[in-house]
Amino acid sequence: MDSAVALALARAEGFACHALSFDYGQRHGEEIEAARRVASALGAAAHATIQIDLRAIGGSALTGGLDVPKDRERIGEGIPVTYVPARNTVFLSFALALAEVRGAEDIFIGVNALDYSGYPDCRPEYIEAFERMARLATKAGVEGRPLTIRAPLIGMRKAGIIRRGLELGVDFGLTHSCYDPPGPGRACGRCDACLLRRRGFAEAGAKDPLVYPDRHGDEKDG
Amino acid sequence: MDSAVALALARAEGFACHALSFDYGQRHGEEIEAARRVASALGAAAHATIQIDLRAIGGSALTGGLDVPKDRERIGEGIPVTYVPARNTVFLSFALALAEVRGAEDIFIGVNALDYSGYPDCRPEYIEAFERMARLATKAGVEGRPLTIRAPLIGMRKAGIIRRGLELGVDFGLTHSCYDPPGPGRACGRCDACLLRRRGFAEAGAKDPLVYPDRHGDEKDG
Numbered sequence: 001m002d003s004a005v006a007l008a009l010a011r012a013e014g015f016a017c018h019a020l021s022f023d024y025g026q027r028h029g030e031e032i033e034a035a036r037r038v039a040s041a042l043g044a045a046a047h048a049t050i051q052i053d054l055r056a057i058g059g060s061a062l063t064g065g066l067d068v069p070k071d072r073e074r075i076g077e078g079i080p081v082t083y084v085p086a087r088n089t090v091f092l093s094f095a096l097a098l099a100e101v102r103g104a105e106d107i108f109i110g111v112n113a114l115d116y117s118g119y120p121d122c123r124p125e126y127i128e129a130f131e132r133m134a135r136l137a138t139k140a141g142v143e144g145r146p147l148t149i150r151a152p153l154i155g156m157r158k159a160g161i162i163r164r165g166l167e168l169g170v171d172f173g174l175t176h177s178c179y180d181p182p183g184p185g186r187a188c189g190r191c192d193a194c195l196l197r198r199r200g201f202a203e204a205g206a207k208d209p210l211v212y213p214d215r216h217g218d219e220k221d222g
Numbered sequence: 223m224d225s226a227v228a229l230a231l232a233r234a235e236g237f238a239c240h241a242l243s244f245d246y247g248q249r250h251g252e253e254i255e256a257a258r259r260v261a262s263a264l265g266a267a268a269h270a271t272i273q274i275d276l277r278a279i280g281g282s283a284l285t286g287g288l289d290v291p292k293d294r295e296r297i298g299e300g301i302p303v304t305y306v307p308a309r310n311t312v313f314l315s316f317a318l319a320l321a322e323v324r325g326a327e328d329i330f331i332g333v334n335a336l337d338y339s340g341y342p343d344c345r346p347e348y349i350e351a352f353e354r355m356a357r358l359a360t361k362a363g364v365e366g367r368p369l370t371i372r373a374p375l376i377g378m379r380k381a382g383i384i385r386r387g388l389e390l391g392v393d394f395g396l397t398h399s400c401y402d403p404p405g406p407g408r409a410c411g412r413c414d415a416c417l418l419r420r421r422g423f424a425e426a427g428a429k430d431p432l433v434y435p436d437r438h439g440d441e442k443d444g
Contacts, residue, residue, distance in 0.1 A: 051275050057319045086319035089359045093315040097279045097308035121359045129355035136348040137311045 001175045001197060002110035002153050004038045005161050008168040009152045010108045011042055018102055019047040020095055024084070030184060034176035041174055050094050057085065070180075070190040088121035092130055092149065099147065100138050107134075108150045114157050127151045158200030166206060173209035187212055223397045223419060224332035224375055226260045227383050230390040231374045232330045233264055240324055241269040242317055246306070252406060256398035263396055272316050279307065292402075292412040310343035314352055314371065321369065322360050329356075330372045336379050349373045380422030388428060395431035409434055 010017050019039040021032045032049055039047035088111065095107045111122040120126060131149040135141035153161050165172065177197045178187035187194050189212030201208040232239050241261040243254045254271055261269035310333065317329045333344040342348060353371040357363035375383050387394065399419045400409035409416050411434030423430040 050279075051273070053273050057272075057316070057323055084319075085322035085361070086315055086356075086359055089318055089355070090312070090315040093308055093312040094279070096311055097306075100307035101279055120361060120364045123358065126355070126358040129351070129358045133311070133348070133351035133355045134308075136345065136351045137308055137343045139307070139342060142342045 001165070001172060001177050002112055002161060003035065004042070004110075004170050004172070004175050005165040005168070006108045006110035006151075006153055007039065007042050007044060008165060008170050010106070010150075011044075012168055015106065015108075017042075017044040017046075017108075018098060018104065019044040020091075020098060021047065021049045022052055022091055022094070023049055024052045024087070024090075026084075030181060031176040034174060037174045038170075041171055048098075052090060052094075070188070071195075086121070088119075088126075089130070092134075096134050096138065096147075100140060103140075105140075105146045106148050106150055108152070110153050111151050112153045112156065112158070112161065114155065122154070124151070124154055127154065157203070158196055159203035162200050162204040162206055166204075171209075177210075182213065189213055223387070223394060223399050224334055224383060225257065226264070226332075226392050226394070226397050227387040227390070228330045228332035228373075228375055229261065229264050229266060230387060230392050232328070232372075233266075234390055237328065237330075239264075239266045239268075239330075240320060240326065241266040242313075242320060243269065243271045244274055244313055244316070245271055246274045246309070246312075248306075252403060253398040256396060259396045260392075263393055270320075274312060274316075292410070293417075308343070310341075310348075311352070314356075318356050318360065318369075322362060325362075327362075327368045328370050328372055330374070332375050333373050334375045334378065334380070334383065336377065344376070346373070346376055349376065379425070380418055381425035384422050384426040384428055388426075393431075399432075404435065411435055 007017060007019060017039075019035065021035040023029065023032055036047055036049075088109070092107065092109065095109070098104070099107050109127070111127065113123050127149050131147070134149065135147050138147065140147050156164070162172070176187075177193040178189075179191040179193045180188050182188055187210050189198065194212065197210075198208060198212070229239060229241060239261075241257065243257040245251065245254055258269055258271075310331070314329065314331065317331070320326070321329050331349070333349065335345050349371050353369070356371065357369050360369065362369050378386070384394070398409075399415040400411075401413040401415045402410050404410055409432050411420065416434065419432075420430060420434070
């Protein structure tokens with residue numbers, strides 16, 4: 001959802017966007033198909049999926065044998081088991097490589113530091129440090145060409161992200177958020193990602209087009 | 223060769239070393255087998271190879287269709303076509319993920335900023351910026367545990383690296399340097415990596431255990 005709105009914001013600024021998804025062995029692998037649909041609907045110039053092998057490294061409920069926590073009340077306090085070690089650093093590194101090859105000067109990432117799970121690599125000071133490193137890492141930086149890491153959602157609340165997305169015509173029915181989908185095209189409704197999403201739609205006074213199971217396992221509207 | 227000496231230095235300091243190699247579709251893929259042999263000979267606690275898909279990104283003679291330059295006279299002036307975009311950033315990002323999972327506090331990398339090919343991501347200011355970013359990226363950093371990127375060869379000349387390696391018992395016959403090997407277990411003798419290696423051994427007054435073809439294609443000692 002956040003990636004979709006970040007893409008919509010970049011498109012609204014007139015950028016030709018080369019979208020990148022990562023197949024890192026996540027439980028919720030269907031987010032990659034969702035990303036392809038979103039990229040197409042929002043008019044990205046290209047969409048590529050990079051295979052990376054974070055399972056060989058382990059250490060997260062999203063890639064390993066740990067259970068995804070459900071119904072957490074204090075999301076954002078402490079770093080949860082769904083944290084994937086160095087995930088955004090790995091993602092941004094590949095984006096940096098692609099930016100360098102394509103001559104792109106802006107890298108957009110949909111991280112968010114307010115309604116989020118408490119991951120260290122979503123904070124503004126992290127994004128700034130990555131940008132500084134990236135300018136030193138690349139040919140573009142050495143030659144004095146600009147390179148900017150853009151995190152336009154970083155200071156927004158989830159409800160604001162949803163409202164902005166709706167203004168920009170994002171079809172949230174194409175997006176996928178759930179960390180632990182009970183089946184294809186479905187969402188558990190109870191992991192951090194589902195809870196933050198549902199709370200965001202409620203606060204925005206908007207209807208989530210996804211369908212969630214109720215307490216008895218029956219499905220109902222979001 | 224540089225990675226082997228960096229590993230030997232870490233072992234000499236008493237570290238238990240988890241060695242990482244990267245299969246990124248490089249022409250000189252046999253360096254991975256060489257890395258496994260070196261890691262074993264130097265007593266690494268583990269050696270893992272991570273598959274990454276830099277070919278999907280392209281932009282380098284080491285992964286794409288461009289020719290590897292030979293017999294270059296001014297190595298280190300400008301950034302050559304063998305530069306792989308953001309390569310060390312991608313490598314260090316995976317090392318950061320592994321360090322976080324294993325609880326490691328030191329990441330060693332064998333980059334060198336003197337006798338090198340002019341890659342931006344081998345310079346001290348780049349390594350320092352990566353370290354600063356890495357401390358902000360990870361759970362360890364948030365919790366105040368130390369994390370250091372160590373580049374012990376960065377200020378050494380190639381001859382000094384070779385001498386230090388020989389003192390530490392590195393068997394350079396196990397190592398692989400050539401960017402464009404003419405066949406299994408062989409070296410072209412003329413790419414930047416071979417030229418820097420051969421010059422280093424000559425300056426160190428040591429014998430390179432590898433065999434190189436002469437101008438007529440016959441092989442002779444290094």
